[in-house]
Amino acid sequence: MNLKAFPAMVLILVAASSSRADLTVASLSTVTTDLACNVGGMHVKVTAIIRPGIDPHEFEPTTGDVRRVADADLVLYTGKGIEGFLAKLREAAGTKARFVDVGTSIPSLSMTEEGHKVEDPHWWHSVENMKRATRTVADAFGKEDPANAASYEKNAETYLASLDELQRWIRVKLAELPRSKRKLVTSHDALQYFARDYGFTINPVKGISTGEEPSSKHVKEVIGVIHDQDVKAVFLESIENPRAVEQISLETGAKTGGILYSDGLGETEASSYDSMMRHNVSTIVDGLK
Numbered sequence: 001m002n003l004k005a006f007p008a009m010v011l012i013l014v015a016a017s018s019s020r021a022d023l024t025v026a027s028l029s030t031v032t033t034d035l036a037c038n039v040g041g042m043h044v045k046v047t048a049i050i051r052p053g054i055d056p057h058e059f060e061p062t063t064g065d066v067r068r069v070a071d072a073d074l075v076l077y078t079g080k081g082i083e084g085f086l087a088k089l090r091e092a093a094g095t096k097a098r099f100v101d102v103g104t105s106i107p108s109l110s111m112t113e114e115g116h117k118v119e120d121p122h123w124w125h126s127v128e129n130m131k132r133a134t135r136t137v138a139d140a141f142g143k144e145d146p147a148n149a150a151s152y153e154k155n156a157e158t159y160l161a162s163l164d165e166l167q168r169w170i171r172v173k174l175a176e177l178p179r180s181k182r183k184l185v186t187s188h189d190a191l192q193y194f195a196r197d198y199g200f201t202i203n204p205v206k207g208i209s210t211g212e213e214p215s216s217k218h219v220k221e222v223i224g225v226i227h228d229q230d231v232k233a234v235f236l237e238s239i240e241n242p243r244a245v246e247q248i249s250l251e252t253g254a255k256t257g258g259i260l261y262s263d264g265l266g267e268t269e270a271s272s273y274d275s276m277m278r279h280n281v282s283t284i285v286d287g288l289k
């Protein structure tokens, strides 16, 4: 870059960001925050309600969160039942803002929680699902702010191309891991969509939500699977208490293969959707091969 041109560019960026955004969006997931920034570009101000490191299964909005949601033109959430606080938050905010279920066009996988069949909410671990979500967000922004609809559409196309590039990278990286070694043991059942897309089997130590402790019977079953199938590594999750997985690692001799980001993005590492997926795939492949 030409150094002389640099200060001028900084001035332009400052001017753009200090003017009032056309659309204020509150985001209830770190994944939709990244997506909203990419699709919204300079026209959208994104307020992250659930930030990196916060467990979406157990989240309780503060009064500050309620105020920020009340101030937004649009509210994005990932859906499929993960936001148990949604109805209360909407009522407390008393807002007429449209709540957009970003997962709405994505076919659900199901899972069992405490004996009941429920939707699996962790759809973002599939790049194809993220592409559907990108179109949903671009449509919602265009409907709410028609003057900039073409810009949202263009940003979405750019982002979709980057997701295709990410998908190619994942397939190349996964080719290092034979099908027979694609077995995941993680601390809660968040990677079904990932497993479906890339041919893995999963043995979660817990069920769907992060709140419950695993039963000793279930831990024994997982240990049996690790022995029978010669699983090389078990994985921790960024938001989880590591105890159960560490105990299983100790009892089986399977190493702990590193940390996976399952319920959302990270703060420095894995802080974008793209880097989260690359981090998870690299950690899984390098741990299991």
Ligand SMILES: [Zn+2]
Residues within 6 Å of the ligand: 057, 122, 188, 189, 190, 208, 209, 210, 262, 263
């Ligand atoms: Zn989860």
